[in-house]
Amino acid sequence: MLEELKEKVFKANLDLVKHGLVLFTWGNVSGIDRSKGLIVIKPSGVDYDVMKAEDMVVVDLDGKVVEGTLRPSSDTPTHIELYKAFPEVGGIVHTHSTYATAWAQAGKDIPVIGTTHADYFSQDIPCTPDMPEEWVMGEYEKTTGTAIIERFKGIKPLEVPGVLVKNHGPFSWGKTPYDAVYNAVVMEEVARMAQLAFSINPKLTMNKALVTKHYERKHGKNAYYGQK
Template structure:
């Protein structure tokens, strides 16, 4: 079931340790199949280097396992909460990438200090409140605080990113850590100036509708 989506998700999972976004078995990616509405998600506690396409678990939006021999991620309920409340989202990534999580530990959003933040996120990367793992609480925090951004920090925890596809959500996770690292370096030197809101909107519009092929 959904073999192509499982294979894609397995390949995307390998990008998380490659970009330094996760360690050991932490973090996860899920993808929703638009045709069936079913969700494919990483199994709980499996090493990335050992992960195979068939290890992924297929669940419905209520959390019932449709296919899979392993337990789904402990974040499954939160992923499903996001999917139920965001029909535009078909991919979700959760990481504990170190620079972004440093901001999350302080409960601090990441301001628009860089054109890259304006381009990718269209505004500051917000920080949600604290929530315990295992239920829908984290998903609720994501939905309430992410706004139009593809990324949100979770206080004392880590990062969630969303996208129209799982690949888009992974890109947002990579970019979140990249800009968080640069902002952290900048803050060691002083206090950067924020880019004015009207220029942020222009930069985001160009990046979204003009940049690339």
């Protein structure tokens, strides 16, 4: 069942390792089959070097395991909330990658200060506020999704394909699991460059026109980057 999607999600999970975004089991990727309403996600706490494509777990949008002998990632309820709220999203990634997590711990949006950022994110990468204590002590993984969705009011998810959860770490997404991983890599590099740039010049600035130009050059209706 969903063998092709399982293969893609499996491969996307390994790409996290290849790009140096995960230590041990600290990351997960999922993908959704919108026509069937089913999500494929990494099992919880399984080592990447023994994991196989068939270990991927299939869950429905209520979080019920539909196929698979392993428990799904403990972050599954966050993924589900995001898939429900963001219908254009086909893949989701969560990691504790070093620099993005440092910004999340700092509790700050990553300001758009360079074209590397603007090539993929049309504005600042938002950080969620502190969650109410009852959210944390209640259905925590589900309300993590709620916190992200509230923070994205007025923001189009595919124009800002990632978020920092305060004191926790980054989530990113895209049309496919592959794109979600790609955006996770971009976020980590953008977070790193921003930490360095502010250490060099805390008062740096960027003109909005340049942000718009770069975002549109890759993602606007007259995009002219790449082959097509």
